[in-house]
Amino acid sequence: MEETNMSSREHLLKAISVRLAATSSPEDRRSNIDSWLSMHSRNTIPARGKKSHAELVELFTTMLTMVQGSVIQVDSLQKVPEAISDYLEQNNLGEKVCLDEEAEQLGIPWRTDSNLEFVTWQAKRSISVGITACYGAVAETGSLVVCSSNTHAITMNFLSETNIVILDVRNLVGVYEEIWDRLRTASGMLLPRDLTLISSPSCTGDIEMVLEYGVHGPKRLHVIIVGSAVSEYEPAI
Amino acid sequence: MSDDKKVALFVTCLVDLFRPAIGFAAVELLEQAGFKVDVPLNQTCCGQPNYNSGDRSATRTVARGTIDLFADYDYVVIPSGSCGGMLKQQYPSLFDADDPMQKRAEQLSSRVYELSTFLMEKTTLKIAARCNKTVTYHDSCAGLREMGIREQPRELLQQVDELKLKEMNDSDVCCGFGGTFCVKYPDISNNMLENKIRNIKASEADCVVAGDLGCILNIEGKLHRNGEPIPVYHYAELLVNRTDARD
Amino acid sequence: MQVTSDQFVKVSDKALHDSKLQASMSFLGMGLSLRRKLAKEGLAEFDTLRDEARDIKDHVLQNLDVYLQSFEEKVEASGGHVHWASNAGEARDIVLTICQGVGARTVTKSKSMVTEEIELVPHLEAHGIQTVETDLGEYIIQLRNEKPSHIIAPAIHLNKNQIAETFFEHHSKIGFNEKLTERADLVAEARQILREKFLAADVGISGANFLVADSGTIVLVTNEGNAELTTGLPDTHIVVTGIEKIVPTFEDVSTFVRLLARSAVGMEISSYTSFITGPRRRDDRDGPTNFHIVLVDNGRSDMLGTEFQDMLRCIRCSACLNHCPVYLSVGGHAYGSVYSGPMGAVLTPQLSGIDKAGHLPNASTFCGRCEEVCPVRIPLPKLMRHWREKEFEKHLAPSALRRGIIVWGWLNRFPLLYRVAIAFAARFMHLFGSTKGEWMTNLPGIASGWTRHRDMKVSRSGSFMSQWKKRT
Numbered sequence: 019m020e021e022t023n024m025s026s027r028e029h030l031l032k033a034i035s036v037r038l039a040a041t042s043s044p045e046d047r048r049s050n051i052d053s054w055l056s057m058h059s060r061n062t063i064p065a066r067g068k069k070s071h072a073e074l075v076e077l078f079t080t081m082l083t084m085v086q087g088s089v090i091q092v093d094s095l096q097k098v099p100e101a102i103s104d105y106l107e108q109n110n111l112g113e114k115v116c117l118d119e120e121a122e123q124l125g126i127p128w129r130t131d132s133n134l135e136f137v138t139w140q141a142k143r144s145i146s147v148g149i150t151a152c153y154g155a156v157a158e159t160g161s162l163v164v165c166s167s168n169t170h171a172i173t174m175n176f177l178s179e180t181n182i183v184i185l186d187v188r189n190l191v192g193v194y195e196e197i198w199d200r201l202r203t204a205s206g207m208l209l210p211r212d213l214t215l216i217s218s219p220s221c222t223g224d225i226e227m228v229l230e231y232g233v234h235g236p237k238r239l240h241v242i243i244v245g246s247a248v249s250e251y252e253p254a255i
Numbered sequence: 256m257s258d259d260k261k262v263a264l265f266v267t268c269l270v271d272l273f274r275p276a277i278g279f280a281a282v283e284l285l286e287q288a289g290f291k292v293d294v295p296l297n298q299t300c301c302g303q304p305n306y307n308s309g310d311r312s313a314t315r316t317v318a319r320g321t322i323d324l325f326a327d328y329d330y331v332v333i334p335s336g337s338c339g340g341m342l343k344q345q346y347p348s349l350f351d352a353d354d355p356m357q358k359r360a361e362q363l364s365s366r367v368y369e370l371s372t373f374l375m376e377k378t379t380l381k382i383a384a385r386c387n388k389t390v391t392y393h394d395s396c397a398g399l400r401e402m403g404i405r406e407q408p409r410e411l412l413q414q415v416d417e418l419k420l421k422e423m424n425d426s427d428v429c430c431g432f433g434g435t436f437c438v439k440y441p442d443i444s445n446n447m448l449e450n451k452i453r454n455i456k457a458s459e460a461d462c463v464v465a466g467d468l469g470c471i472l473n474i475e476g477k478l479h480r481n482g483e484p485i486p487v488y489h490y491a492e493l494l495v496n497r498t499d500a501r502d
Numbered sequence: 503m504q505v506t507s508d509q510f511v512k513v514s515d516k517a518l519h520d521s522k523l524q525a526s527m528s529f530l531g532m533g534l535s536l537r538r539k540l541a542k543e544g545l546a547e548f549d550t551l552r553d554e555a556r557d558i559k560d561h562v563l564q565n566l567d568v569y570l571q572s573f574e575e576k577v578e579a580s581g582g583h584v585h586w587a588s589n590a591g592e593a594r595d596i597v598l599t600i601c602q603g604v605g606a607r608t609v610t611k612s613k614s615m616v617t618e619e620i621e622l623v624p625h626l627e628a629h630g631i632q633t634v635e636t637d638l639g640e641y642i643i644q645l646r647n648e649k650p651s652h653i654i655a656p657a658i659h660l661n662k663n664q665i666a667e668t669f670f671e672h673h674s675k676i677g678f679n680e681k682l683t684e685r686a687d688l689v690a691e692a693r694q695i696l697r698e699k700f701l702a703a704d705v706g707i708s709g710a711n712f713l714v715a716d717s718g719t720i721v722l723v724t725n726e727g728n729a730e731l732t733t734g735l736p737d738t739h740i741v742v743t744g745i746e747k748i749v750p751t752f753e754d755v756s757t758f759v760r761l762l763a764r765s766a767v768g769m770e771i772s773s774y775t776s777f778i779t780g781p782r783r784r785d786d787r788d789g790p791t792n793f794h795i796v797l798v799d800n801g802r803s804d805m806l807g808t809e810f811q812d813m814l815r816c817i818r819c820s821a822c823l824n825h826c827p828v829y830l831s832v833g834g835h836a837y838g839s840v841y842s843g844p845m846g847a848v849l850t851p852q853l854s855g856i857d858k859a860g861h862l863p864n865a866s867t868f869c870g871r872c873e874e875v876c877p878v879r880i881p882l883p884k885l886m887r888h889w890r891e892k893e894f895e896k897h898l899a900p901s902a903l904r905r906g907i908i909v910w911g912w913l914n915r916f917p918l919l920y921r922v923a924i925a926f927a928a929r930f931m932h933l934f935g936s937t938k939g940e941w942m943t944n945l946p947g948i949a950s951g952w953t954r955h956r957d958m959k960v961s962r963s964g965s966f967m968s969q970w971k972k973r974t
Contacts, residue, residue: 027586030745030799034567037806047565051572054561054750055716061554061757062547081770119787141788142701142735159771166734168785173734176727194756209580209717211782211789212734215759215775220727222689223767224639224655225662226526227533230689233638234696235727235774266966272924272931273959275966294970297917305911307868307887308903309894313911320915400870429827433867435903438951440511440865442518445955446831447867476956479941 058202060195063254067158067193071251074157074192075243081160082241085218086231091187091243095125099132101242102149102182106134109238111147111180119169120151121184139174148178148236153213154189154197155241161217162241163189163197165210172212176220181236183216187245193254262290263328265321265367267338268300269468277468280491281334281370287495288378292332295324301341307434311349318346319356322363330377331367334491336398337467339369344401369398370491371407371466382414384496389419391460392490393451393474394427395467408466408490415493423458425450432473448477455485462498463487503590503619503800505854506838510861514832523659527830530658534824537768538875545764551757556879558754559815562715562746563806569715569748570797576718580780582793590620593798597622597707597740600794601631604738606704610696612722612729613637614709615653615818616798617742618840619853622707633707634699636728638692645672651834653841654766654820659833662688696728706732706790710743711817712758713795716751717779720795723762725773733778738792745797746814752777758817761877765821801853809888813848815878822872822882828865837862844872844882851889860898863889902948921967928965935962 035044042050069077079089092101106113113135117128128134139145150170153163162183166172175181191197194215201209220235231237262285270277278294285292302317321342325331333339343364350357374380390412398404405427412420431437431447451474455463462485463478465471475487492498506513517523542548562569574584587593593616601609609631611617623644626633635644639657643650645668650656657665666682669691676695682688708729712721720741722729733739749755755777763769782789805811823829823843834842839850839859847862856863863886872882893899899907913920934942942958944950952958963969 026588026592030586030588030797030803031567031570033588033799033803034570034745034806037803038564038567040807041564044568047568050561050565051568051715051750055572058716058751058753060753061558062550064545064547064760066545085769085773144697144701161771161775166782166786166789168783168787171787173731173788176730176734194759195753198752198756209719209777209779211778211780211786212730213777213779214730215771216773217771217775218725218773220725221773222638222726224637224642224657224726225665225685225688227529227655227658228685230685233689233693233726233728234636234700234731268924271966272927273961275961275963275969278966278970294967296921296967296971299914299917299920300910302911302914305907305914307890308907309887309890309892309899310907310911311891311894313908313914317911317914320917396867396869396871400874427871429867429869429871431827431867433869435907436865436867438948439900439903440514440828441951441954443514443828443831443865444867444951446518447827448955450827472958473956476952476958479957479959480943480955 063193063195064158068253069192070253071249072247075187075190075247078155078157078160078190081157082218085160087160087218087239087241089241089243093246095244096127096131098126098184098242098244099128099134103133105182105240106147115147115149116145116174116178118148118150118171118174120167121149123169124151124184139171141171143177145178147180147182148174149182149184150174152183152185154191154200155185156191156194156197156215158193159217161215164214164216166212167210172214175214175216176235178236180238180240182240182242185241185243187243188248190243196254260290260329261327262292262330262332263325264292264294265298265325265331265333265338265342266294267333267335267468270334273472274468274489276497277334277489277491280489280495280497281332283495284370284374284380284491285332288374288380293328297324301338303338303341304434306341306345315349318349318360322346322356322359325363326359329366330373331363332370332373333367334370334489335467336369336395336402336404337469339367340397340401343367369402369404371404371411372402374411375407382411382494384494385416386493386498387417388461389421389459390462390464390493391421391423391455391458392426393430393463393465393470395465395470396429398466399427404466411494412464412490418493421458421460423454423460425454430470430473432469434469437473448473452477452481456483461485464490464493466490503839503853504621505850505858507850507854507859507862509838510836510865513838514836517832517836522661522664523833526659526661527833530824531830534767538765538821538824541764541768541770545760548764551761552877552879554757555761555877556815558749558757559878562748562750563811563814566745566748566806569750570745573713573715573718573748576716577780577795580718582718582780582795585794585796587796587798587800590800593620593742593796593800594622594625596796597742598626598629600738600740601626601705604704604792606631606738608699608703609633609705609707610636610699610703610732610736611707612709612724612732613640614742615840616709616744617707618650620798620800622742634696636696636700636732638689638726641692641696642668649835649840651842652820652823653818659835700731700735703736705738705740706736707740707742708733710741710747711762712749712755713743713747714752714755715748719777719779721755722776722778723772723774727774730774730776734789737790739790739794741795742798743795744802745799746802762817762819765819765875765877805852810848810852810885812880813885815880816845817878819877821875821877825871825875827869827871828867844886848882848885848889856889856892856896857898860893906948924965925968928961928968931960932962932964935960
């Protein structure tokens, strides 16, 4: 197979370069893309994502709430277990939760300060309530940014019937581009295997175009924002 | 006021044959605006039927003839967004960049106006007409999307004494005419036309107004077939009180 | 790609008389055009983003060979494998070989139009690999053994009662014996059945909405979350995608993300947008260990440098379908191709030959709504016209019409003759009008298409030109 594969590759690339030969040489094209890729220049960024941090927190909440997500804000990590208990009680979801390792490590007094009952996460199992942390969030479309890692099984975000996500307010930004910049600064754009923008509970419009929630992924998406808006935040340009 | 400018009317084949009254209404409006109007006798169809049927070479020949014929006019005015679009938007794309005809097509293009746009942009004409009716305006596709005609005819119609303009739903959705489309795919065309008729009736207007004779013949023919006593006019006819003397 | 586009008139005739389909289509048209309009109005920068998206795609297409190699390098650096397929057959075989190599018995699949185009699922099934479509709409039509009727809402031609019947017919065999009537219950039942499939699958196959050249990342957009379960759970993930999906950077992808869902269904963003780069890292808690990307040409490179190149900008959003009065009249199946509506009318002739798909670019009024809403500003009517030109050159157009058009073109070359012909026609109408009244109700030949559904008012005044001559 290797051999036919190689020949298809060359065949295909040649077919393209022959077509493009009329307008440019391969060297031209190489330098065209090198300059484009090295610049990472931003295209137009919607004004709605360039606001004060307090306004962005509000925008994030509005956007996510509009599509059946729910959001609450607490002022410290200590308040998270109680907020979760309240949410579970209000929605009649029991007390059993599955805690992601990443969320476990946030410094939240999970075991000392709550009546939550923890079940162990097992790969490839459906779970009722999954509590996860996240990389950040983008206000312009009310999107959470979740990443796979050695402490986070990203499938947990999809196998949970209810996904509760804990968001450190400092990681909430206005627009997608700020997330890419943060990744570049933090790790030289060393990307996780899977970075997903989660912008609502799972939904489908495939039957008569009426939106139904909870088709394959979570039926409920609840975000707990920890902390207050940051005054020194500088909006994207 | 503008008598130093040479204005030609491009009649269009449909108006020439099926509804000359629209052509005369256009002339009347241009004359009211102070222009002397010339109608070159050697004009033909704009070539759109050939163009849209894939016959590019015949289209080019027709375009050359039209470009030659109208070369000396300051303005070429057309009572149709569709034929206007053909001369203004499509002619320049018919010729290769190195063909001298291309430049001439561009020159013609810059002088071509659809009637309502011309009246709004190049004249100070005040409409002197009366029509005690509620009318609904159908946006013809090519006029709307190739020529940007949306407000111009509506603003002109608003100047008609006693006329009430009432928008129908989906006024900007195709009526199903589409040139040869309506005879090639008559049943699909009819489905689109029936939707249009439904929206017209729901508007409860007394009559329909449009800016392209293709759409007018289509809508009018269907209303007649259905026994609906709702007449269909070109806006130019309303603007010169020609709603009775149709032919 | 097998197409049945030559049956366009027959199938569309049936569609026009199918009241359930007509109801679905009218709902689709009204709903989505309004939602897109609101989404567009909600984002002041929308049209600027469209210009930028067009320019980004044009830049990519003009440098495509180098971009593909750059993408390949990055994928391999991240531990993935890139395969190249010149045509559908090669693509199918590559996927099958990978599946067989890992001993796959069951495959879950998220939505991908390229896999429809290359008819992948029947190929895998024929080789004993059970392949389950997991997008709800795709799952429904897979049960019914139908083709998608819409590129993002494949089961849009069905109402919930039809879907309920299909579910009962198939699910009762596996212990779901209740006849359902509510949408929510249908969704819940599909969720329960497909969840087991996700958990058990050996291989997950997805498409890709975008391929980021800078990082070797594939971008997947869904609302259901099925793509994430398809790609994240099995040990092998295969991406099957077209070579035109390249976008240079994350910054550029952001622009497309802002356009896609708004153009498609009027949502601000889809529920899930996943950026997947390579296989599972050594210490990762989950993810596939094998990651393959199959880059499919299948006729795409033939469009480069031609009048059809603009079509390669298409991001499969479906806005052109949702706004096309012809699509909304006849539905997707009439097109006889997995690609329907205006984008299908341009793409299908390229993939299967204009001789087989001639109806598609002809069945358009060139109303221009498709171009008006296209997020990457593809001049769809112009491209359909180019197909008509090809058809005309090859003498494929229906002969009566072709003859008529040739005569008309010829007549227009001789203004004097033209004027005589018009005057003659006007004279005929005058005579007709004087004897039979002012409405023609039964025209012969090609014109019979007109009077099948409407009348034609005659003019009795003579032509404009003859009257004008008298005036001057």
